[in-house]
Amino acid sequence: MKIFTVLFVIYLSFINIHINNAEIDCTIYDNDFDAVNMNPFYARRYGGLMASNSSTYIIYINTGPNSIITEFNIAIDVNPSSSIYCLKGLQKLQLLHTNLTILPDIKNLQDLTSLIIKTDYGSIDQHLPPEFGQLISLSNLILSDIKNLEDLPDEIKYLINLQSLTLEKIPNFNKIPDESIGKLTKLNTLNLIDLPNLSNMPSTMINLQLLQQLEITKTNMTNIQIDILGSLKSLTITFNSILQTIQIQNLPLLQSLAILSNKNLTFLDIENLPSTTTISITNSAQLQSISFVNIPSIKSLDLSGCQLTIFPQSILTLKSLETLIMTSNQLSAIPLTLSTDLPNLRVLNLANNKLQGTIFQPPLVYIRELYLSNNSLTSMDGIGKHISLQRLELNRNQISSIPLEIMKLSSTLRQITMDYNLLNHIPYSMTNMVSLTGFSVRWNNIASQERQYLLKLFNQSPVQPQF
Ligand SMILES: *[C@@H]1O[C@H](CO)[C@@H](O)[C@H](O)[C@H]1NC(C)=O
Ligand SMILES: *[C@@H]1O[C@H](CO)[C@@H](O)[C@H](O)[C@H]1NC(C)=O
Ligand SMILES: *[C@@H]1O[C@H](CO)[C@@H](O)[C@H](O)[C@H]1NC(C)=O
Ligand SMILES: *[C@@H]1O[C@H](CO)[C@@H](O)[C@H](O)[C@H]1NC(C)=O
Ligand SMILES: *[C@@H]1O[C@H](CO)[C@@H](O)[C@H](O)[C@H]1NC(C)=O
Ligand SMILES: *[C@@H]1O[C@H](CO)[C@@H](O)[C@H](O)[C@H]1NC(C)=O
Numbered sequence: 192m193k194i195f196t197v198l199f200v201i202y203l204s205f206i207n208i209h210i211n212n213a214e215i216d217c218t219i220y221d222n223d224f225d226a227v228n229m230n231p232f233y234a235r236r237y238g239g240l241m242a243s244n245s246s247t248y249i250i251y252i253n254t255g256p257n258s259i260i261t262e263f264n265i266a267i268d269v270n271p272s273s274s275i276y277c278l279k280g281l282q283k284l285q286l287l288h289t290n291l292t293i294l295p296d297i298k299n300l301q302d303l304t305s306l307i308i309k310t311d312y313g314s315i316d317q318h319l320p321p322e323f324g325q326l327i328s329l330s331n332l333i334l335s336d337i338k339n340l341e342d343l344p345d346e347i348k349y350l351i352n353l354q355s356l357t358l359e360k361i362p363n364f365n366k367i368p369d370e371s372i373g374k375l376t377k378l379n380t381l382n383l384i385d386l387p388n389l390s391n392m393p394s395t396m397i398n399l400q401l402l403q404q405l406e407i408t409k410t411n412m413t414n415i416q417i418d419i420l421g422s423l424k425s426l427t428i429t430f431n432s433i434l435q436t437i438q439i440q441n442l443p444l445l446q447s448l449a450i451l452s453n454k455n456l457t458f459l460d461i462e463n464l465p466s467t468t469t470i471s472i473t474n475s476a477q478l479q480s481i482s483f484v485n486i487p488s489i490k491s492l493d494l495s496g497c498q499l500t501i502f503p504q505s506i507l508t509l510k511s512l513e514t515l516i517m518t519s520n521q522l523s524a525i526p527l528t529l530s531t532d533l534p535n536l537r538v539l540n541l542a543n544n545k546l547q548g549t550i551f552q553p554p555l556v557y558i559r560e561l562y563l564s565n566n567s568l569t570s571m572d573g574i575g576k577h578i579s580l581q582r583l584e585l586n587r588n589q590i591s592s593i594p595l596e597i598m599k600l601s602s603t604l605r606q607i608t609m610d611y612n613l614l615n616h617i618p619y620s621m622t623n624m625v626s627l628t629g630f631s632v633r634w635n636n637i638a639s640q641e642r643q644y645l646l647k648l649f650n651q652s653p654v655q656p657q658f
Contacts, residue, residue: 215296217277223251223260226274232267246287261302265289276300282328290314298325304352305331313338317363324349330377335359341388342366348374355380364389373398379422385409396420403444407431417442428453439464450475461486472497483509495519507532514538518562521545530555541566542584550574563588564608575599587611591636593618602626610634617645622652630656 220226227234227249235248246266251258259280265271266287275284276296284300285307292314303326308315317339324346330353334340341363347353348371356378358364365388372378373395379402383389389410396402402420406427415428416438423442428434429451436458437450447469450459456475462484470489472481474496481494483505491514492506499520506515507526512533522544526532530553538560546566554576555561561577564586571585575596581603591613597604598620606629614635621627637645642658649656 215273215276215294217274217279217299220274220277223258223278223280226272226277227260227263229272229274230269231272232265232269234263234265265291286311288312292316293319293323295320295322298322300326302328304328307331307333307335308337309333309335311337315340317341319344321346323347326350328352330354333357333359334361337361338363340364343368343371345371347371350375351377353378357382357384358386359384361386362388367393369394375399376401378402380404382406383408383410387411392416410434427451436460438462442467447471460484464489481505487511490514492516502526509533510535512536514540516540517544519543523547525551527553530557533557537579538562550577552576554578571597578603580604582606584608585612589613592616593621595620597621598624600624605629607631616641617656619645619648621656622649622654625653627654630654633657 232247237248237250246264248264249260250262251260253259260278261280262283263275263278263281264285268288271289271291273294273296275291276294276299279299280302281300282302283305284303288310290312297320306326306329315337318341321344323344327349329350332353332355335357340361342365345368347368351374353375354377359382364386372393376398378399381402384406385408387409390412392412392415396417397419400421403422403424405423407415408427408429408431410431411433412431413433414436415434417426419441422444424444424446426439426445427449428437429449431453433455434453435455437456438460439448440462442464443466445464445467448467450472452474454475455477457477457479459472459478459481461482464486466488467486468488468490471493473493476498478497478499481503486509489509489512492509492512493516495516496519499517499522502522502525507528510533513535515536515538518540522541523546534557536557539555539558540562542562543565546563546568548568549570549572550568552573554573556577557579558577559579560582561580562584564584566588568585568588568590571590572594574594580600582605586608589612590609593614595618597618601624603626604624605626607627608629608631610631610633612635614632615637617632637658645658
């Protein structure tokens with residue numbers, strides 16, 4: 192028993208000695224410059240708070256032996272001295288392409304407000320030391336291109352001044368400690384980018400009521416649910432390759448929402464976004480269900496590249512919509528009530544779809560710009576009823592004639608483009624469409640004799656078609 196106790200005491204003192212040995216002895220440096228000079232490279236020195244465009248530099252304040260180095264920026268492939276951890280007045284530390292590991296001594300840097308580490312060549316361990324939580328002044332943390340790091344320590348909960356956190360290009364990163372991140376209530380920016388092993392959003396997101404900007408890119412998440420974030424203004428969710436469902440709700444200040452290139456996204460539910468003006472949901476070819484509820488301020492919606500075969504009905508509830516872009520889908524029709532349901536819609540882009548037959552009926556009486564290139568339309572009959580039309584694009588369809596009713600638009604229409612169609616004729620009265628500043632009918636079937644005649648005819652007119 193006694194022997195055991197003795198052994199245990201020896202063991203404890205061994206641990207103690209071991210830890211002591213691991214700590215850097217900062218007393219060997221007379222001052223900050225002395226510590227910096229230990230580095231095997233030159234760091235340009237700047238006095239005061241001047242901005243620098245040199246890549247490797249220090250910024251110091253005061254002169255004489257007690258100068259304090261407040262900023263250290265290293266941007267070359269070097270192996271910095273761990274004496275950096277003795278610069279106790281450091282406020283900003285940026286390490287780009289260095290081999291500096293993070294030691295427990297980082298706790299010395301109590302004034303550090305910004306820490307940026309990019310490209311560590313594997314020098315940082317799988318886990319950060321718990322002492323990382325002692326950086327109580329830290330407001331900006333960026334970790335990017337870090338080879339081995341797998342998580343953040345629970346102790347990050349003490350970083351209560353953190354406002355911006357970016358984790359980027361960390362291939363093995365798989366865990367954000369839930370409880371701890373929920374304590375970072377001053378966070379206004381959170382970027383989770385290129386973290387292919389990260390499968391879950393923190394469950395405590397709701398605590399982050401000052402969060403304004405959130406980006407989730409290239410993660411391994413299958414489901415993302417964002418609900419009740421009172422300050423969020425911008426939300427970006429891109430290139431999450433196995434992401435299947437997204438639910439976004441109750442974000443009173445959200446202005447823009449971008450959900451791009453999530454290839455396996457099948458289900459999307461967006462509700463109660465009173466301030467949102469712009470929504471982009473593009474390149475999600477598996478999208479089957481899409482639902483918009485109560486988005487009263489929306490002006491612009493982009494749903495390009497989603498292989499939609501059916502026009503999502505809930506778009507018709509977006510009464511304030513001005514611009515709707517649905518290029519590169521599989522649409523063969525649009526709802527008959529589009530014009531009455533969306534009276535503010537001015538721009539409609541349906542290029543690269545499967546529209547057939549004649550142009551839309553009933554007419555879109557409020558639309559100013561209509562883009563219908565790359566469809567299979569065969570007729571423009573009824574075009575004269577689209578009375579607000581200023582710009583019409585119909586390249587690459589199969590239209591064989593321009594009906595005379597186009598003259599009904601002669602005071603509004605400014606541009607019409609019909610390259611790659613089957614036209615063999617152009618109404619001669621179009622010479623009188625004096626508002627028309629752009630008129631292109633290249634690559635059609637106009638015989639050369641007819642073309643000669645048209646050239647002569649339009650030569651007399653302010654309208655100058657491109658044949
Ligand atoms: C930044 O670079 C420019 C030109 O390379 C130089 O004239 C200027 O002095 C530099 N400024 C600082 C603070 O180093
Ligand atoms: C940093 O580590 C990388 C990878 O181990 C190595 O290639 C590089 O030479 C090291 N740089 C220095 C300055 O030691
Ligand atoms: C991260 O994912 C890769 C496969 O994509 C796997 O080989 C690796 O073991 C994972 N790392 C961790 C820490 O889970
Ligand atoms: C991604 O998540 C799936 C489960 O949703 C899991 O099977 C897979 O191992 C994860 N991949 C990585 C790289 O973590
Ligand atoms: C995601 O999509 C790719 C290709 O579209 C497919 O091979 C893969 O199985 C899908 N993964 C999941 C989890 O649905
Ligand atoms: C139409 O298709 C052509 C050829 O595939 C492509 O080059 C062009 O960008 C497409 N135009 C539009 C507006 O999508």
